[in-house]
Amino acid sequence: QVHLVESGGGLVQPGGSLTLSCLASGVNVSRSYIGWHRQAPGKEREMVADMFGFFDVRSYADSVKDRFTISRDADRNMVYLQMNALKPEDTAVYYCKVSDYWGQGTQVTVSA
Numbered sequence: 001q002v003h004l005v006e007s008g009g010g011l012v013q014p015g016g017s018l019t020l021s022c023l024a025s026g027v028n029v030s031r032s033y034i035g036w037h038r039q040a041p042g043k044e045r046e047m048v049a050d051m052f053g054f055f056d057v058r059s060y061a062d063s064v065k066d067r068f069t070i071s072r073d074a075d076r077n078m079v080y081l082q083m084n085a086l087k088p089e090d091t092a093v094y095y096c097k098v099s100d101y102w103g104q105g106t107q108v109t110v111s112a
Contacts, residue, residue, distance in 0.1 A: 004102065013110070024077045029072045038090075047059075093106065
């Protein structure tokens with residue numbers, strides 16, 4: 001049985017940073033597609049960052065390029081999203097995805 005548990009969300013001021021974590025069980029993050037997606041109120045879920053393939057090819061949404069970084073720790077079976085220079089428009093529920101499995105989401109709110 002696969003479980004993905006996100007943590008690290010919260011309230012942060014514009015310009016601040018947060019690191020989201022995703023602990024995976026039942027699926028190996030080092031051999032799978034991994035990604036972070038987000039959904040803001042009234043909007044569709046969108047891909048924020050992902051990584052896949054033998055060479056760990058990373059891709060980012062244009063809106064977060066140069067501010068967000070996706071990574072994984074194979075030893076701990078965890079996935080991370082480092083978020084810097086946060087903006088109010090980054091406010092959303094962030095979901096971890098590993099292979100075809102989703103976490104329950106963690107709320108990120110960027111507000112003064």
